[in-house]
Amino acid sequence: MPHLTSTATGTAHTDVRLGFGIPGFAHPLVAPAEWSELTRPGTPLDWVVLNVSRGPGGRPDPHCLEAAGRLRNAGVRVLGHLDVMYGARGFGELVSDAHRYLDWYQVDGFSLDRCPTERAALPEVRRTVTTLRALCDDAHIVLGHGTHPYPGYAESADQLVTFSGPWSDYRWSQVAEWTADYPPERFCHFVHGMPRGHLDEALRIARWQGASTIYFTDRVDSGGADDPWESMPGYWDEIVSRIGTGVSE
Template structure:
């Protein structure tokens, strides 16, 4: 369905031979979602990264996610097998659109590292405008001081100012519903970067449109995706549980598959 995205906003498939990989933006607490966390331990899953702490914790100051006040043995039990299998585990840091104090962010990062030995951080609600870039660059530099080879993902959920591509390992350039994703366009500057630099998180994708969604991701140059049929109706967090077609996604983007 090439009419969805004008040719000026997509790359030729031949320029993106790497297969898609999966990101997990964050399940509910392991006590609430044991099947979800257990399912990630299956051998051979094309996982890029898994986020810890993004949906289970709600702090009184309006900040979502975080490491909590003390080490949680259930989180630890969920994380250890993933790290042993070589899957990146990221700590969820909420930038609150630039409102979080610098010291709080570093404190959360250190606790994630001390308690769960995370491999990097997902910076949720990250600013996207050029004016905020120096402060985000400062935060990213400090996180790489705390953890030298930290894998950093900036989760803006939209295409940010191009300078952000130099700050992090990966940008989440779309996070939202299928109704918006199927008509979305990639910013032209993204064509200067390889697919592994971009991630798309899409909820409300019907099973009947799964293959179409995968084509949109490839056309737009995303190397990492998470699609789910769960929706955000009411107070429901669409990322808290596995999609009903999880096995289909795994099969569709598994190693060796090409389109």
Template sequence: MPHLTTPRRQSAATAADRMGVGVPGYAHPLVAPVEWGELSRPGAPLDWVALNVANGPGQRPDPHCLEAAGRLRNAGVPLLGRLDVAYGARSFGELVSDGHRFRDWYRVDGFYLDRCPTDRTDLPGVRRLTAMLSGLAEGGCRLVLGHGTHPYPGYAETADQLVTFSGPWTDYRWSQVAEWTADYPPERFCHLVHGLPRTHLEEAVRIARWQGAGTVFLTDRTVTGDLDGQNAAFETLPGYWDEIVSRIGPGVSE
């Protein structure tokens, strides 16, 4: 299988024993109350949770999102404001303005830059944006770039973590990792996989560990027919959430 034959440093493969979950954006707390409740449950192995009020922070503070954000903060879970970079189509000023609203209203710990560009030519613009955003969150700012695929290697120096895979299990099971990622520890990479049957959960965790991804989101939910179908697959709780928590929770290793 390709993910087993791709060269990796042995240290990267073994260092992934500690694995956590990154949540790219559950549905609104009114629509997904169970999901948001699970996020603040003690013992959930969460690295970060992205808050998406209305394709960003919205036009005014949302009381339901304020309550959900407060529960996560009290539980010690890092909360990221989701910013849609639209592959570079949105303006710098608009994104920074959204970042300020996330900070002022929801006291986020950082930002999840969804649909982040991947090309070398877009790197200066992303570097400028992350430099500005990094000064917004109090006590440090966690930045996750939602590329969804392996970007130009220089992006690894602009954020805390890169999403280097986002897609269906049918693609993930045959995926290959870019060799340059072996120069970085597992906590620098995240994989998001949808359409994953429960029977292949163990295999998916093994692939993530082997490819050096320290953060994952694995779900049996599938995409819908709309343009935002892939994000919709991540908006609900996986049917095997309890199994994920028990398999990669605190103190669990392989």
């Protein structure tokens, strides 16, 4: 079973405390129930990404201001969405977006979506992250690679998204050996198109591969026409109850 590949030390993580990272729900006007649900007491949230309009938008959005404020009041970390475009986005544009997120929404950090993975791009990503940390004290930085990047990226961020894709790939995925040098709290897995009947198996994969921040959904990516992360999975209550208790496999 490929997903049960052990770490380099010959042990697997089976006692990982799991929590949710929300990649980015639709606008609060479109998905009011989803945003409201995130403030339910006891929901094990690590952070929530705020993506106003492919970034912070051109002006403060009152509905997003309210949603972000409710999350902060509930003690939930809110991250601003920055699209790195695999390295094609300019440094100045990213910093400008970060300033708007901080000025308007008082975010607690940033999620760098479509982050490059190769070694050659690391210096520029490191430069961006260093600047973001200078702008925001105690900023939580998530690099959204979607796959295992060059190991050096782990030294620049608080967390790396090392899997983002369909269940059909996740169930046969393997963990990179270098991740064994870091605790599970450093890694995130996002899986779409995952049927309810495979929930236990998916939770086992995340624990065995050492990823403590997850988001699983039965919503599907229809060739880019629909964003599978914009709404909650049909089994949200069930998965909250399973990982909210802290029970490990």
